[in-house]
Amino acid sequence: MNSLMQILPLVELSITTSVICIWVLQKFSPNPFPFAVKLFLVLLIGNVLFWPLGLGMELPLVAYVRGVTGDLSIVLTLLLWSSLLPSGKPMPIAFKFAVAIVAFCFYPFALGLGMIDPYVWGYGSIAFLIAVLVFAVVCTLANWTKGAWIIAIAIIAWAAQWHESSNLWDYLLDPFLAIWALISFVGMIYRRRRDKARSGYLFRPG
Secondary structure (H helix, E strand, O other): OHHHHHHHHHHHHHHHHHHHHHHHHHHOOOOOOOHHHHHHHHHHHHHHHHOOOOOOOOOOHHHHHHHHHOOOOHHHHHHHHHOOOOOOOOOOHHHHHHHHHHHHHHHHHHOOOOOOOHHHHHOOOHHHHHHHHHHHHHHHHOOOHHHHHHHHHHHHHHHOOOOOOOOOHHHHOOHHHHHHHHHHHHHHHHHHHHHHHHHHHHOOOO
């Protein structure tokens, strides 16, 4: 059982790393990859990462990746995995904003700024769990059911102790998700200002 629990996180991270590699490759491709091609690349890259290749390395490549990144949050993992699926309803801007605000408030206090340590709430605080469930309900009311399912699966994974951590925060948020949300939200504001400026220029009298 212990060996299985050690292997599963490596399989999970192998798939996640494969998805990121596909995302990078897609950026250099003029046409989107079909789903079948994405699935094939996940299996190919995932196997390369998971099995030891020799070359003087005792562990598979993904073990070294995990040594740097640790276990990614379930929320980020599922967001990345779902990016392989055919395009559906886009992620609401409000979700990116909420993650950015939570990360901006959470990490300074969790790292010792002030007298409040929100990280402690992740060790079974009922109020915090209710707040997370309410957020999932809000995602449903905003017609983004995928977000509600992702949060629900993250809570189930925490209850089942899927990762080594027993803190709910580690299943919901990680630095990479926080950085992505902050950059994505700032980029969204910049694009809106740019489009507004262009619109004003195009429709300017004379």
